Amino acid sequence: MLLRTPIDKKVLKDLKAGEQIHITGTIYTARDSAHKLLTQLIKEGRKLPFELKGSIIYYAGPAPTKPGEVVGSIGPTTSYRMDPYTPDILNEGAAILIGKGSRSDFVKASLLQNNAIYCAALGGAGALLASKVKNISVVAFAELGPEAIYKLEVEEFPVIVVNDLEGNDIYENH
Amino acid sequence: MKKIKFEDLVKVIRDSVIEINCVPSPELISKYNQSIENEDNILSKQVLLSLKENALIAKERMIPICQDTGTAVFFIEYGTEINIDGGFIYDAIYEGVRLGYQEGYLRKSIVDNPLNRKNTGNNLPPIIHTKLIEGENLNIVVLAKGAGSENMSSLKMMTPSDGIEGIKNFVLETVVKAGPNPCPPITVGVGVGSNFEGVALLAKKALVKDLFETVEDDLIMEIEADLKMKLNELNIGPQGFGGKTSVFDVAVMMEPCHIASMPVAVNINCHVIRHKKIIF
Ligand code: SF4
Numbered sequence: 001m002l003l004r005t006p007i008d009k010k011v012l013k014d015l016k017a018g019e020q021i022h023i024t025g026t027i028y029t030a031r032d033s034a035h036k037l038l039t040q041l042i043k044e045g046r047k048l049p050f051e052l053k054g055s056i057i058y059y060a061g062p063a064p065t066k067p068g069e070v071v072g073s074i075g076p077t078t079s080y081r082m083d084p085y086t087p088d089i090l091n092e093g094a095a096i097l098i099g100k101g102s103r104s105d106f107v108k109a110s111l112l113q114n115n116a117i118y119c120a121a122l123g124g125a126g127a128l129l130a131s132k133v134k135n136i137s138v139v140a141f142a143e144l145g146p147e148a149i150y151k152l153e154v155e156e157f158p159v160i161v162v163n164d165l166e167g168n169d170i171y172e173n174h
Numbered sequence: 175m176k177k178i179k180f181e182d183l184v185k186v187i188r189d190s191v192i193e194i195n196c197v198p199s200p201e202l203i204s205k206y207n208q209s210i211e212n213e214d215n216i217l218s219k220q221v222l223l224s225l226k227e228n229a230l231i232a233k234e235r236m237i238p239i240c241q242d243t244g245t246a247v248f249f250i251e252y253g254t255e256i257n258i259d260g261g262f263i264y265d266a267i268y269e270g271v272r273l274g275y276q277e278g279y280l281r282k283s284i285v286d287n288p289l290n291r292k293n294t295g296n297n298l299p300p301i302i303h304t305k306l307i308e309g310e311n312l313n314i315v316v317l318a319k320g321a322g323s324e325n326m327s328s329l330k331m332m333t334p335s336d337g338i339e340g341i342k343n344f345v346l347e348t349v350v351k352a353g354p355n356p357c358p359p360i361t362v363g364v365g366v367g368s369n370f371e372g373v374a375l376l377a378k379k380a381l382v383k384d385l386f387e388t389v390e391d392d393l394i395m396e397i398e399a400d401l402k403m404k405l406n407e408l409n410i411g412p413q414g415f416g417g418k419t420s421v422f423d424v425a426v427m428m429e430p431c432h433i434a435s436m437p438v439a440v441n442i443n444c445h446v447i448r449h450k451k452i453i454f
Contacts, residue, residue, distance in 0.1 A: 018217060018415065033291070063241040063281040072279055073232070073241040078322045078355050100322075101355035101414070122221060122413060123322065123357035124446045126241035128228035145293055146241075146281055158224075160217070160415065171354050174217075174409070174416030 002156065006054040007095040009115045015161050017168035021119070022156040027056040027098070029150040031077055034141055035085040038149075042088050049140035049149060053093030059100075061146035062136070063126065071136045071152070073126030076100040079118070083107050090114040098159055102171050111163050119159035120170075132157040176253070176310040178454050180260030186452055187270020190316050191246055192278035194448040195238045198229035202447050209359060209412070209419040218417030225412070225445060236278075240357075240446045243280035244318035246271045246300035249379065249386075251313040254306060256454075264302060272296045283321070303375060312454040315385050317378075323356035323444040329374055332436040341366060341438050342401060348440040349405055349421070354414020357444035362405065362424045365439040367431040376427045377441035383425040385451040391428075398424045412445075422447070 003011065005025030015021060028050055030038060041048055059079055063072030079099030086097070087110040095116050100123040103111075111118055121129060135153035142148050162170050206226040213219045232239040248267060258266065275282055275297040284298065285291040307313075328348045332340050345364055352360070363383070365376030379386065401424040411417025422445065431437060 020217075020220075061241065061281065063238050063243060064279045066235075066237055066279040069235065069237065072281070073238040075241050077242070078325065080355065100357065102353055120354070120413065122224055122228070123354075124240045124320075124444050125225055125228035127232035127235065127237050127239060128224060130237065131231060145295075146283070147293075160413075170416075171414050174215075174411070 005056060007056065008054065009095050012095065012115060012117050013165050015117060015164055017161050017164045017170040018174065019161045020158060021161060022158055023056065024155050024157070025153070027058045027152050027154055027157070028139065029058050029060045029062070029152065031059050031061050031147050032081055033144050033147045034149050035082050035089070037141060039085045039088045042092060048092070050151070052089065055094050056096040056098065057089065057094050058098040058121070058152070062130075062150065063146070065136070069130070071130050071133045074130045074133060075126030076121040076123055079103060086110060090116050102169070103163065108163055108167070108169070112165065112167060115165060117161060117165060118163040120162050121159050129157065175255050175257045177257050177259045178312060180258055180266050183258065183263070183266040184270045184273065187267055187316070188274040188277070190450055190452060191271055191274035191280065191318065194316065194450050195243045195278065195280050195318050196236045197233050198239055199447065202229060205359070205422050209422070213412070213417050213419060215411065215417045217415050218412045218419070221412040221415060222419070238280055239448070240320060240444070241281055242283060242320040242322065243275065244320045244448070245284065246297065247317040247319050247378065248300055248302045249315040249382070250302060250304045251307045251311065252304055253309045253311045255310040256312050267300060267302060268298055271300045272298055314452040315382055315449065316452065317382060317449040320444055320446065323360060323442040326352035326356040327377070327439070327441045329437070329439040331370065332438050333434070334436050336436060338397065342397070342404070344438050345401055345440050346404060348442070349410070350408060352442055353410060356442045357446070358410055358414060359412055359419045359422045359445045361422050361443040361447060362401070363441040363443065364401075364424065364426040365441070366426060366436070367429040368437060369431065369435065370437060372429060373437035373439040374441070376429055377439035380425040380427040381441055381443045382449045383427060385449065388427065394426050394428060398426050
């Protein structure tokens, strides 16, 4: 199954936990510090550096780009560290979250409430995933280095659905 | 006295941190191959094939196998008859790490302070453990240790009555709790004995046990084999999607301890095994 961004949440209901999907289009990276800053902006009612509605957020911090390459290795980081911030992000309309590892129950509940799904990219496959990235640019918090928010243009970026809209979790039932 | 040139040491450290991060060892590739063979779950097989493909892409392009190029950890055995010509050994290690992470386009993942969390920008400082040995040898084991798996590690001050079953249960508990988070298939390093700080070090050393000369003990081998079997029956599988390969290896190391204690530490490493031994 190939998904193109921006995501219309209606397409998500057909996706099942354990299914492999490919994404083509724009995704945004955000990890620990970026989440902290983003949720601060949300709470203060300020303008966000990118449109969260229908967006795909990827928990990742790339390695530096080698000359001649588009991007350095860019695999997922462990997701549970983003749990405290995730309901705020989902309430703003993010459609797909990508990371690795399991989420807390309150995050799973928030995913269901918001008709959003959580997917896993392969942990420790940063070189392979980098080959799916066609362009990268910094969107916000450049001073954070690998923790900045990057906009990635990806082609057939492979992920596996972990939490689907029926409440299934591939880590728990496989 | 054996002389080792400061610059030679810097260069070897620089090259080694780049190599372990970008070039998968033949052992890692054969671990992928064996587990691909062994899995019958389609998704798990496919995951393992992708992990292998990833390692080969990294090698071909000389980019990191994983973007978390880790904390650089060193175990140094320093011969009393060694003389570093032109500087201090720790300065050589620092400089080698700095250059390697810079020139190898490796990610800088160290913050100066756990609360302020400002990136040091050069992956310094490394973590260095030094042991003095007699003679003219300088042995350096270097590891790039990712945080995803490090965060899933655990230590428990158990008591003598907990026995072997207690140790095994604690290892199982730790791995179950880690689930998909540390990028399985994992390697599990188990330290038993010593004291509070010693046992953590022992567990880390167990992750690179093959690089140390250890006397193989039947009891330890029995515990390792049993744990490996039990952990692979947990059906965590590659990346946590289920399957037969939850762990690549379990390595146990023991040391003497106090009559009242039985410290146990479990250090977890992800599928991206990155270490090597340098011998001067
Ligand atoms: S746990 Fe290992 S493989 Fe996974 S992201 Fe961290 S360093 Fe990479």
